[in-house]
Amino acid sequence: MSLAGLRLFALETSRAFGERIAIRLDHPLAEHEEREFEDGEHKARPLVGVRDCDVHVIQSLHGDTWGSVNDKLCRLLFFIGAVKDHGAARVTAIVPYLGYARKDRRTKPRDPVTTRYVASLFEAVGTDRVVTLEVHNVAAYQNAFRIPAEHLDTARLFAKHFAQTSSAAELVIVSPDAGGVKRAERFREALSRSLGRDLSTVFIEKYRSAGVVSGGAVVGDVAGKTAIVMDDLISTGTTMTRAAAACRARGAKAVVAAAAHGLFIGDANQVLANPDLDCVVITDTVPPFRLDPDLVKRKVTVLDAAGLCAEAIRRLHEGGSLVELLEGEADPAPQAKPSA
Numbered sequence: 232m233s234l235a236g237l238r239l240f241a242l243e244t245s246r247a248f249g250e251r252i253a254i255r256l257d258h259p260l261a262e263h264e265e266r267e268f269e270d271g272e273h274k275a276r277p278l279v280g281v282r283d284c285d286v287h288v289i290q291s292l293h294g295d296t297w298g299s300v301n302d303k304l305c306r307l308l309f310f311i312g313a314v315k316d317h318g319a320a321r322v323t324a325i326v327p328y329l330g331y332a333r334k335d336r337r338t339k340p341r342d343p344v345t346t347r348y349v350a351s352l353f354e355a356v357g358t359d360r361v362v363t364l365e366v367h368n369v370a371a372y373q374n375a376f377r378i379p380a381e382h383l384d385t386a387r388l389f390a391k392h393f394a395q396t397s398s399a400a401e402l403v404i405v406s407p408d409a410g411g412v413k414r415a416e417r418f419r420e421a422l423s424r425s426l427g428r429d430l431s432t433v434f435i436e437k438y439r440s441a442g443v444v445s446g447g448a449v450v451g452d453v454a455g456k457t458a459i460v461m462d463d464l465i466s467t468g469t470t471m472t473r474a475a476a477a478c479r480a481r482g483a484k485a486v487v488a489a490a491a492h493g494l495f496i497g498d499a500n501q502v503l504a505n506p507d508l509d510c511v512v513i514t515d516t517v518p519p520f521r522l523d524p525d526l527v528k529r530k531v532t533v534l535d536a537a538g539l540c541a542e543a544i545r546r547l548h549e550g551g552s553l554v555e556l557l558e559g560e561a562d563p564a565p566q567a568k569p570s571a
Contacts, residue, residue: 242307252541335372369382453482
């Protein structure tokens with residue numbers, strides 16, 4: 232396919248994800264330089280011309296062994312600023328995992344609304360558009376930005392996977408809390424269409440205060456069924472294992488956890504090893520580097536989200552519709568990556 236005028240960059244910590252996008256687009260990554268200085272400062276610059284180009288910059292904002300969320304955010308902002316200074320017609324930040332997206336409202340007196348502050352930083356360096364996958368609260372994310380903020384939900388990505396792997400099972404879709412019911416419902420609708428039969432949705436009572444989670448009543452029927460617990464991300468894994476235990480206690484035959492982003496912090500290795508949870512399905516917006524490789528091999532399936540991002544980039548560049556991508560018949564052809 233011809234994508235004249237497109238410059239596609241992937242900063243180094245997201246290079247592997249960017250290369251998969253480039254393959255899907257049949258369009259090469261543009262060359263750039265990232266240089267470190269002895270005092271901890273850095274610079275990044277394009278090594279090709281960007282004047283009058285439609286530039287897309289790929290960088291996932293999660294902490295890892297390379298650096299913190301703050302390090303990666305700073306590098307992305309500085310690179311976008313440099314590209315704008317050198318005449319890019321439009322710059323789109325492709326952020327598969329958007330750090331600070333969960334802090335989108337005040338839950339305690341004098342709390343920050345960090346999502347809004349991050350949005351202001353993107354706007355300040357001249358970003359024209361931001362694209363991310365499966366944020367915690369879509370309305371809060373989009374309202375935080377004064378520039379277009381596109382959201383790619385992963386419902387059809389997961390629906391394709393489960394339609395292929397669990398078509399014979401009696402399934403029920405579970406939201407681990409009342410706040411995630413809309414996400415679970417979108418997934419239920421997508422999977423029901425893929426399977427050609429209606430599925431039901433249930434949710435689990437959950438309360439969180441000062442980091443302490445309580446509640447566990449299941450609203451709906453899971454007895455004798457395979458429960459797919461759908462969430463936006465897995466952090467420590469405690470929410471998923473609580474949901475799994477509640478479903479098992481009410482007769483679920485099997486429990487699968489599904490989430491776009493797998494952070495797997497803290498005691499996630501021990502938590503996810505819980506036998507109440509049969510397996511975990513995530514995408515590669517955040518590689519599962521914190522998990523034990525044996526656990527990944529036994530219980531984790533990683534879906535490749537590059538096709539979804541690539542098709543979004545193509546449509547944005549050509550003036551196509553993201554609504555049709557997410558709700559229409561076009562298939563971004565997600566594939567399960569080897570988990571080991």
